[in-house]
Amino acid sequence: MNLLQRIRKFLHWESAPKPDAKLLPEVYPHLKAFRLPLILTVMTMLVGTVGYVLIDNFTLMDAVYQTGITFTTVGFGEIAPVSDAGRIFTITLIIAGFATFTSAIGILIAELNRGTIITILKERRMLYKIARLKKHFVVCYHNDYTLEVTKQLRKNHIPFVVVDPREEIHEWAREHNYQTYLKAEPHAELSMLKAHLASAKGLITLSASLADNIAIIASVRLFEKEHFLPRPYYVISTAESMSDVEKLKKLGADTVVSPTKLTAQRVSAMAARPDMENLLEEFLYKSDNPLDMEEVEVPKYSWAVLKKLKETHMRQITNTSVIGITKKDGKFISMPKGDVLITSECKLLIIGMQRDIRTTKELLRKRTKPKELRFV
Numbered sequence: 001m002n003l004l005q006r007i008r009k010f011l012h013w014e015s016a017p018k019p020d021a022k023l024l025p026e027v028y029p030h031l032k033a034f035r036l037p038l039i040l041t042v043m044t045m046l047v048g049t050v051g052y053v054l055i056d057n058f059t060l061m062d063a064v065y066q067t068g069i070t071f072t073t074v075g076f077g078e079i080a081p082v083s084d085a086g087r088i089f090t091i092t093l094i095i096a097g098f099a100t101f102t103s104a105i106g107i108l109i110a111e112l113n114r115g116t117i118i119t120i121l122k123e124r125r126m127l128y129k130i131a132r133l134k135k136h137f138v139v140c141y142h143n144d145y146t147l148e149v150t151k152q153l154r155k156n157h158i159p160f161v162v163v164d165p166r167e168e169i170h171e172w173a174r175e176h177n178y179q180t181y182l183k184a185e186p187h188a189e190l191s192m193l194k195a196h197l198a199s200a201k202g203l204i205t206l207s208a209s210l211a212d213n214i215a216i217i218a219s220v221r222l223f224e225k226e227h228f229l230p231r232p233y234y235v236i237s238t239a240e241s242m243s244d245v246e247k248l249k250k251l252g253a254d255t256v257v258s259p260t261k262l263t264a265q266r267v268s269a270m271a272a273r274p275d276m277e278n279l280l281e282e283f284l285y286k287s288d289n290p291l292d293m294e295e296v297e298v299p300k301y302s303w304a305v306l307k308k309l310k311e312t313h314m315r316q317i318t319n320t321s322v323i324g325i326t327k328k329d330g331k332f333i334s335m336p337k338g339d340v341l342i343t344s345e346c347k348l349l350i351i352g353m354q355r356d357i358r359t360t361k362e363l364l365r366k367r368t369k370p371k372e373l374r375f376v
Helices: 003-010 028-056 060-071 084-114 116-131 144-155 169-176 189-194 210-226 242-251 259-272 279-285 314-318 354-364 371-375
Strands: 137-140 160-164 181-183 202-205 234-238 255-257 291-297 321-326 332-334 347-353
Touching: 028 060, 028 084, 028 116, 060 084, 084 116, 116 181, 137 144, 144 160, 160 169, 169 181, 189 210, 202 210, 210 234, 210 242, 242 255, 291 354, 314 321, 314 354, 347 354
Parallel strands: 137 160, 137 202, 160 181, 202 234, 234 255
Antiparallel strands: 291 347, 321 332, 321 347
């Protein structure tokens, strides 16, 4: 990075990310209606200028100026004496100018009432906002589930894009504060490109229709293959019956939530342990809770690979605790002891303060043994 690039970065002068030009809806085809008034205006100005030069021997600049003030009917008067023929020509020019302006205003009002141009400009502005997102979630379809999910994403400062094909999405977006949204079919490839899915962390589809969820999951996995993405998306879906849950998982969903099963588990837990009723909400869902729990993947190149858990001294360095380890083959070890070996691409279930968990992630991404181990 040269000096100029560093200065631009320091001053935040880098150009903002832009959507692909192919995704931007075209405005120009809808401006064809303005061609005729524009041509008539140019032709009237040209004829008026030539007429004043030939009839009353005006200079070119005087002729252009006289034509302009006459054509626009501003009423500035004559800048030089005009003959009778010139006055007749002026009257004709005023009538032509009035007719041209009237038609132009009529076309402008008709296009604005149609709303097409305004809709296109709003979509273009929205695509520029979406292009700036990274590590966001694409949330498909607006419903009661989506409403609650987006509230939690907003509280946790996780960006998202809501995609819904219904006309009411504009009203819902204003009502529920969707900063980024699209009116489009979520399973279409063009919609995924517009939602900037290539830079997204994952996709959430919570449609009441199983067919919609299946179509979106299949489309996302196909999108990954066709665009050669290095890492698969994290896809979350919902299903009512357990057979549908298994079906969606086989089709490619990473997590499938069953509202029926969750409700039954919650009610049974409340019946068995009434004093623990609000513990889950307090611990996991409240944004002002300093404690957090997260699963952190250990990269292949990490210095911690093939070391025992106690040798990492993670608790002393970052003040976090490992309460579970998921091996690469999916086997889960709860409350692991210090002699458990950390393997490549395993996932550590870590509990601690949010800033301490971020420190743990940075620590595990290092290739060489961290300096902090000298002091423990």
